[in-house]
């Protein structure tokens with residue numbers, strides 16, 4: 001049985017990851033609307049995304065070694081494959097990993113804009129998996145999950161607003177770019 005402190009740390013790191021990822025999405029959206037602040041917002045988006053990823057890794061490590069306690073690597077893989085809420089969390093983490101890696105300039109310069117954009121959209125799927133993870137977990141609060149899902153849907157829908165409505169001229173700036181490329185623009 002895990003101690004209250006370990007369970008508390010698992011929850012704290014998990015929620016920190018969720019809120020940092022949502023903050024990163026909000027900054028990404030804001031950078032489309034606030035042209036003057038674009039460079040700063042893109043830099044902060046990257047930092048928030050990395051904080052979210054590192055917190056998720058810390059969370060998963062504490063959860064695996066302190067809460068779930070599988071006695072071997074084989075058992076750990078069995079738990080991940082067979083317990084639905086753990087599987088959702090592991091899939092989310094797997095999706096977030098290439099996103100985090102390509103936020104480093106050397107790697108994101110290699111993947112190209114189109115690949116980076118496709119990867120970047122995966123963050124919405126990752127957050128959906130995280131919400132399924134929380135909802136199916138042992139201490140779920142459905143109201144909180146619904147509230148977070150609503151925020152994410154609003155952020156996603158707001159991205160569908162055509163750029164021409166956001167800006168007076170729509171062709172004078174590139175679309176979303178990898179952070180290593182656009183942070184200086």
Ligand code: HEM
Pocket residue numbers: 007010011014015017018056059060063064067068086088089090091092093130133134137138139140141
């Ligand atoms: C291999 C990956 C993961 C594992 C093994 C894992 C494991 C766990 C476990 C065991 C709990 C329940 C702790 C308890 O109440 O006793 C939990 C809760 C939680 N997890 Fe994960 N998790 C993983 C990935 C993630 C990711 C990627 C996120 C967020 C980005 C996340 C966010 C959360 C949150 C917010 C809670 C707290 C839910 C609540 O307060 O009811 N988890 N996780």
